[in-house]
Amino acid sequence: MEARSPHRSAETLTQPEVLAGPETLDPPDWSFVAALAHRIVDDAVDHVGRVRERPVWRPMPETVDALFRAPVPDRPTPVEDVYRLVKDAVLAYPMGNIHPRFWSWYMGSGNFTGALGDFLAAIQGSNLGGGSHAAALVDQQVVGWLRDMIGFPETASGTLVSGGSVANLIGLTVARNVKAGLDLREEGVAALNQPLRVYASDQVHSCHRKAVETLGLGNRALRRIRTDSRYRIDVAALRAAIGEDRTAGMRPACVIGTAGTVNSGAVDDLSALAEIAVEEDLWFHVDGCIGALISIAPQNAWRVKGIERADSVALDPHKWLHAPFEVGCALVRDRTKHRETFAVSPEFLQGMPRGIASGQWLHEFGFQTSRGFGALKVWMALMEHGVAKFGRLIDQNIAQAALLANLVRSHPPLELIAEPEINIVCFRYVPEGLSEERLKEINVEIMLRLQETGVAALSDTTIRGKHCLRAAICNHRTRPEDLTLLISEVLHLGREVSQT
Numbered sequence: 354m355e356a357r358s359p360h361r362s363a364e365t366l367t368q369p370e371v372l373a374g375p376e377t378l379d380p381p382d383w384s385f386v387a388a389l390a391h392r393i394v395d396d397a398v399d400h401v402g403r404v405r406e407r408p409v410w411r412p413m414p415e416t417v418d419a420l421f422r423a424p425v426p427d428r429p430t431p432v433e434d435v436y437r438l439v440k441d442a443v444l445a446y447p448m449g450n451i452h453p454r455f456w457s458w459y460m461g462s463g464n465f466t467g468a469l470g471d472f473l474a475a476i477q478g479s480n481l482g483g484g485s486h487a488a489a490l491v492d493q494q495v496v497g498w499l500r501d502m503i504g505f506p507e508t509a510s511g512t513l514v515s516g517g518s519v520a521n522l523i524g525l526t527v528a529r530n531v532k533a534g535l536d537l538r539e540e541g542v543a544a545l546n547q548p549l550r551v552y553a554s555d556q557v558h559s560c561h562r563k564a565v566e567t568l569g570l571g572n573r574a575l576r577r578i579r580t581d582s583r584y585r586i587d588v589a590a591l592r593a594a595i596g597e598d599r600t601a602g603m604r605p606a607c608v609i610g611t612a613g614t615v616n617s618g619a620v621d622d623l624s625a626l627a628e629i630a631v632e633e634d635l636w637f638h639v640d641g642c643i644g645a646l647i648s649i650a651p652q653n654a655w656r657v658k659g660i661e662r663a664d665s666v667a668l669d670p671h672k673w674l675h676a677p678f679e680v681g682c683a684l685v686r687d688r689t690k691h692r693e694t695f696a697v698s699p700e701f702l703q704g705m706p707r708g709i710a711s712g713q714w715l716h717e718f719g720f721q722t723s724r725g726f727g728a729l730k731v732w733m734a735l736m737e738h739g740v741a742k743f744g745r746l747i748d749q750n751i752a753q754a755a756l757l758a759n760l761v762r763s764h765p766p767l768e769l770i771a772e773p774e775i776n777i778v779c780f781r782y783v784p785e786g787l788s789e790e791r792l793k794e795i796n797v798e799i800m801l802r803l804q805e806t807g808v809a810a811l812s813d814t815t816i817r818g819k820h821c822l823r824a825a826i827c828n829h830r831t832r833p834e835d836l837t838l839l840i841s842e843v844l845h846l847g848r849e850v851s852q853t
Contacts, residue, residue, distance in 0.1 A: 456828065462675055462828045496512065521558075527636075551574055588625050607635055620775065649740055695716075695717055800813055808838070
């Protein structure tokens with residue numbers, strides 16, 4: 354018997370009458386697109402390779418602002434003209450975080466291989482909701498690598514997400530469901546017999562407030578515990594708060610340890626918190642979005658000892674692994690509890706013994722059914738450089754923070770507000786005899802002029818009533834001379850501003 358072709362002959366099918374040819378988004382001339390793509394890559398190499406020659410940031414003119422208020426286009430624009438607009442109006446006015454003197458807030462500075470990974474991921478176009486395909490294997494390999502970096506067991510699970518806010522929400526959702534004392538997925542928070550309580554330091558990131566509110570617990574469920582002289586959670590005060598809440602009829606559920614506070618980089622005593630969690634039967638979650646990956650830094654890994662004992666950890670590869678935005682990760686020690694918190698098996702997503710649906714459904718470990726291939730940029734950069742190099746870069750940034758702190762100490766009237774524990778330096782310009790209100794005005798103006806001149810980008814914060822400038826050195830391009838330049842410019846601008 355003659356073998357049957359897997360493809361039917363077009364002649365055997367009845368085609369409906371077509372009034373016009375089918376449309377597609379593919380270009381009519383692939384050779385033209387190839388030439389444009391080569392030009393784009395050349396421009397991208399120049400953009401990153403010469404980043405030090407450009408201002409960190411610059412204000413956008415009105416013409417650029419107006420361009421992005423235009424209505425949606427109805428008619429086509431040639432792709433080369435579209436790229437010209439991107440080059441002139443988007444690439445020319447970046448936030449600046451890939452620049453070596455960007456130290457605002459807390460974000461990594463990217464890497465070119467990771468950018469290529471994002472491009473290739475988009476070309477492949479896979480959906481990481483799950484299934485049997487290579488992208489899903491890369492995704493889970495990256496999760497496994499991150500798990501190993503912080504010392505979690507091989508049985509732990511994890512999911513890649515957009516960033517730290519969602520990663521923390523994932524961990525706290527599992528904590529809420531596990532510690533509720535009832536089937537919360539079925540019954541809902543209205544069925545709780547006792548209000549749940551979550552504990553964290555008074556320096557905890559604001560995303561945790563959003564998380565407990567999103568989880569239906571309310572802001573009051575997040576009890577902020579005072580911190581010690583190093584801005585770490587006060588362990589004695591934590592124990593007292595847990596006891597008070599039990600006496601008042603509350604249900605203590607979770608303690609959040611912070612591995613690197615957003616204000617000053619303080620790292621809670623994670624080992625002590627792990628002990629308390631065991632003694633009090635609490636879920637132990639670590640917000641490691643700033644500092645979890647210090648665990649791979651040979652000179653500083655000791656600072657996050659105890660993170661390996663957590664029940665869940667949130668971390669951000671787009672910070673100290675310098676992956677292009679965006680990619681975060683939530684890790685959970687107990688895979689079963691993790692899956693039970695999120696898994697739903699609708700009739701249209703049933704597993705199969707063969708075919709595309711024979712792979713694991715990754716959406717069962719988080720909120721998203723559709724998710725991009727963010728793992729590839731992390732995978733490619735780790736393959737290129739190896740994890741040891743990223744550990745050394747973390748040590749380098751921490752050493753640079755110590756250098757900046759020493760420069761502040763040796764250049765009055767600069768004042769160091771908090772001794773840096775890792776890579777965040779809080780300081781200010783303090784002429785004698787001025788009020789706190791006037792000092793804030795001066796330092797805000799210094800910060801804004803640094804940004805507007807393109808010299809450097811700092812942010813600001815207030816720590817225990819003292820407003821200050823904040824330099825978060827999470828940048829693999831920063832050099833010692835950049836820090837020297839910063840001090841010189843702050844002193845110059847400080848004198849200029851304080852005299853006006």
